[in-house]
Amino acid sequence: MAEGFSSSDDAETATSDTAESVSLRVGVRELCEFTGRRGDLDHRFTPAPSSREGIEGHARVVARRGEGYRSEVMVVATLEGLKVQGRIDGVAENGGRLEEIKTHRGRLERMADNQRALHWAQVRAYGALWCHQQGRERITLALVYLDLVSGRETCLSVEAEAATLWQELESACRAYRAWALAEASHRRRRDEALDRLTFPYPAFRPGQREMAETTYKAVATGRDLLIEAPTGIGKTLGSLFPLLKAMPRQALDRAAFLTMKTTGRQLALAALAQLDPGPQRKLRTLELIARDKACEHPQLACHGDSCPLAEGFYDRLPEARQAAVEQGWLDRDGLRQVALEHRVCPYYLGQEMARWCDLVVGDVNHYFDSSALLHGLAQARQWRLGVLVDEAHNLIERARGMYSASLDQRRLARLQKEAPGALRQPLARVIKQWQALVRQHGGEDPGSREAPRWFALDALPAELIGSLQGLCGAIGDHLGEHPEDTQPALTDCLFEALAFVRLAERFGDHSLCELTRHGRGRARLAIVNQVPADFLRPRFAAAHASVLFSATLAPPRYQIDLLGLAEDTVWSEVASPFVAEQLEVRVCAQLSTRYRDRKRSLPGILDVMSEQYRRRPGHYLAFFSSFAYLEQVREALAEAHPDIPQRAQRRAMSEAEREAFLEDFVPGGEGIAFAVLGGAFAEGVDLPGERLIGAFVATLGLPPSDARQEALKTRLEQRFGRGDDYAYRIPGLIKVVQAAGRVIRGPQDTGTLVLLDDRFARPEVQARLPRWWETARR
Numbered sequence: 001m002a003e004g005f006s007s008s009d010d011a012e013t014a015t016s017d018t019a020e021s022v023s024l025r026v027g028v029r030e031l032c033e034f035t036g037r038r039g040d041l042d043h044r045f046t047p048a049p050s051s052r053e054g055i056e057g058h059a060r061v062v063a064r065r066g067e068g069y070r071s072e073v074m075v076v077a078t079l080e081g082l083k084v085q086g087r088i089d090g091v092a093e094n095g096g097r098l099e100e101i102k103t104h105r106g107r108l109e110r111m112a113d114n115q116r117a118l119h120w121a122q123v124r125a126y127g128a129l130w131c132h133q134q135g136r137e138r139i140t141l142a143l144v145y146l147d148l149v150s151g152r153e154t155c156l157s158v159e160a161e162a163a164t165l166w167q168e169l170e171s172a173c174r175a176y177r178a179w180a181l182a183e184a185s186h187r188r189r190r191d192e193a194l195d196r197l198t199f200p201y202p203a204f205r206p207g208q209r210e211m212a213e214t215t216y217k218a219v220a221t222g223r224d225l226l227i228e229a230p231t232g233i234g235k236t237l238g239s240l241f242p243l244l245k246a247m248p249r250q251a252l253d254r255a256a257f258l259t260m261k262t263t264g265r266q267l268a269l270a271a272l273a274q275l276d277p278g279p280q281r282k283l284r285t286l287e288l289i290a291r292d293k294a295c296e297h298p299q300l301a302c303h304g305d306s307c308p309l310a311e312g313f314y315d316r317l318p319e320a321r322q323a324a325v326e327q328g329w330l331d332r333d334g335l336r337q338v339a340l341e342h343r344v345c346p347y348y349l350g351q352e353m354a355r356w357c358d359l360v361v362g363d364v365n366h367y368f369d370s371s372a373l374l375h376g377l378a379q380a381r382q383w384r385l386g387v388l389v390d391e392a393h394n395l396i397e398r399a400r401g402m403y404s405a406s407l408d409q410r411r412l413a414r415l416q417k418e419a420p421g422a423l424r425q426p427l428a429r430v431i432k433q434w435q436a437l438v439r440q441h442g443g444e445d446p447g448s449r450e451a452p453r454w455f456a457l458d459a460l461p462a463e464l465i466g467s468l469q470g471l472c473g474a475i476g477d478h479l480g481e482h483p484e485d486t487q488p489a490l491t492d493c494l495f496e497a498l499a500f501v502r503l504a505e506r507f508g509d510h511s512l513c514e515l516t517r518h519g520r521g522r523a524r525l526a527i528v529n530q531v532p533a534d535f536l537r538p539r540f541a542a543a544h545a546s547v548l549f550s551a552t553l554a555p556p557r558y559q560i561d562l563l564g565l566a567e568d569t570v571w572s573e574v575a576s577p578f579v580a581e582q583l584e585v586r587v588c589a590q591l592s593t594r595y596r597d598r599k600r601s602l603p604g605i606l607d608v609m610s611e612q613y614r615r616r617p618g619h620y621l622a623f624f625s626s627f628a629y630l631e632q633v634r635e636a637l638a639e640a641h642p643d644i645p646q647r648a649q650r651r652a653m654s655e656a657e658r659e660a661f662l663e664d665f666v667p668g669g670e671g672i673a674f675a676v677l678g679g680a681f682a683e684g685v686d687l688p689g690e691r692l693i694g695a696f697v698a699t700l701g702l703p704p705s706d707a708r709q710e711a712l713k714t715r716l717e718q719r720f721g722r723g724d725d726y727a728y729r730i731p732g733l734i735k736v737v738q739a740a741g742r743v744i745r746g747p748q749d750t751g752t753l754v755l756l757d758d759r760f761a762r763p764e765v766q767a768r769l770p771r772w773w774e775t776a777r778r
Contacts, residue, residue, distance in 0.1 A: 040304025
């Protein structure tokens with residue numbers, strides 16, 4: 001349904017905004033979410049049950065009811081020009097009683113007022129529709145709350161007159177219809193503008209037109225696309241332009257540009273500003289950012305009694321929402337400006353505006369994470385959605401992280417000492433099961449920080465997971481009864497335990513359960529995702545079309561298998577606009593940077609680096625597979641060639657420190673900057689011209705061959721028959737090519753790439769390097 005509503009008379013192509021010309025329909029839940037919330041924003045109540053828990057809770061309540069009880073009963077009526085429809089959770093007493101079933105944890109009286117108001121609005125709307133449909137004058141309305149921990153039901157019921165309920169529903173429909181008509185008008189203006197959209201430059205860059213045409217065809221046919229396009233052709237504009245152009249012709253409701261880093265969002269917003277310049281923008285654009293970066297008062301709790309931007313949030317939301325759609329350009333600063341003018345929270349205003357903006361720019365987790373906002377909205381509102389994924393070679397590892405969870409034995413033990421009395425027993429049960437698990441795996445040998453012991457478990461530890469479920473319930477009860485208890489250790493424990501338990505429910509051969517012992521009392525238990533495809537496949541299937549692009553996506557089978565893309569996914573490789581003469585590629589075939597050879601390879605590496613630097617002084621990046629290896633070479637170079645300026649990436653650099661590191665690459669400067677292969681400076685870094693004239697890359701970027709990596713290799717071999725390639729070779733070479741891509745950024749750039757390992761001379765490795773490279777052995 002477009003715009004969260006749909007039209008039997010095609011509201012999107014209507015020629016008038018009058019009530020007579022447009023007939024809209026809306027679901028009860030969406031109508032009530034728009035009109036029925038009141039009061040403060042309040043996140044003191046315990047975390048909401050998962051959708052699976054909610055479904056199971058509904059089934060438990062229905063199973064307790066007697067004969068004649070009907071569930072999921074459809075109701076529909078047309079009023080105020082709106083066709084309103086929904087499903088009643090339960091109908092009892094020969095149609096004289098309606099039930100709306102909700103699940104919860106903790107004390108019910110602690111539930112936020114805005115949440116309770118929404119629940120009552122829903123059941124009263126259902127009551128109005130049911131009475132109208134059945135010709136009833138009165139009805140009993142009941143909110144049934146099921147405590148997931150105790151299984152106890154709490155029932156709140158009222159008697160209501162059908163006429164009163166109908167008047168309330170009419171009032172809500174009038175408010176929503178006015179908004180919906182304005183949205184339909186916006187949709188028409190938007191689609192007309194996008195149909196006339198032109199490219200913002202006189203000509204495309206080399207390769208950019210090919211990318212744009214391929215993207216347009218994929219969206220037009222509703223297929224997924226993997227497109228490998230070199231750095232420097234303008235991939236952001238080359239993907240956004242055709243997607244926006246296709247939106248009106250393919251009746252797309254929304255588009256999402258998903259990135260891996262902040263820089264990717266900034267590039268997307270800059271491209272959109274060129275495509276849809278102000279001040280009369282036709283496209284509503286929203287930048288979604290993380291909660292901790294959007295919060296105005298991080299020292300305050302997120303409820304009306306503490307934060308002034310949470311107090312009365314839902315009372316002020318309608319005006320803030322209206323101002324936001326009128327502004328249209330809601331990047332971080334624009335959204336914040338609207339929010340503060342109306343004294344509402346910027347983060348939660350952004351969550352609301354994700355429903356009403358045409359294009360959302362945000363991190364990949366906003367669509368692909370298990371609780372992703374955009375995916376949830378797309379499913380609930382049946383959007384036709386176009387998805388662009390920038391730097392898509394990172395999606396496999398990012399998704400593995402999204403669907404992994406871990407628990408720390410030491411943190412749990414520390415929490416037990418500090419926890420309130422009511423939680424000590426549930427924590428003690430968890431710790432007891434931890435100890436039993438440790439005795440079962442490793443016994444008296446606890447390992448150490450330097451040499452941890454690692455175990456792949458044959459099955460999930462059922463007793464430990466059962467005790468974790470009990471702990472989640474106990475913490476939820478405690479937070480429900482003591483909302484003032486906001487100690488981070490407690491809430492962190494709850495969310496980590498919930499994440500672990502929920503992943504345990506979906507455990508399969510896509511994941512591994514591992515136990516790592518770092519010393520006595522320092523074990524970690526983790527569910528580690530190895531094949532994200534099983535989780536991502538439904539996300540890709542839900543989108544009308546997904547376009548994933550990067551400079552390093554080959555081979556396509558690797559991406560299709562591990563991401564769960566459709567078998568008919570299109571593969572496109574855009575030819576590089578660069579020529580071999582721009583980049584001198586040298587392979588040091590006499591050097592081995594294998595772990596066993598690193599010490600004796602040092603003199604040769606120093607000779608190569610110093611010789612290249614003296615032959616052409618300037619800025620260089622030198623990439624190594626780890627901080628330890630980086631420091632080993634850096635120290636040796638400083639001792640052997642103290643006249644060569646150098647600096648190095650450090651662990652856990654702040655954003656400001658990373659920016660300062662890059663700012664030192666000034667034209668006319670000189671020196672070698674050391675960085676980690678696959679790290680912050682190995683991709684997404686633009687240093688054109690003399691800011692960077694060369695790079696050294698040591699090793700093939702292969703992950704360390706430890707027990708965990710070998711377990712991944714075994715699993716990938718079982719699933720796809722490509723264990724060694726998928727676990728080692730392909731991800732390693734992707735890192736290498738990404739790092740090398742920092743050197744040539746534009747058509748005028750020239751530079752040198754030195755590959756420090758004899759394996760780069762192997763034919764099977766050479767075959768996977770960019771075609772425009774011409775490697776010379778040394």
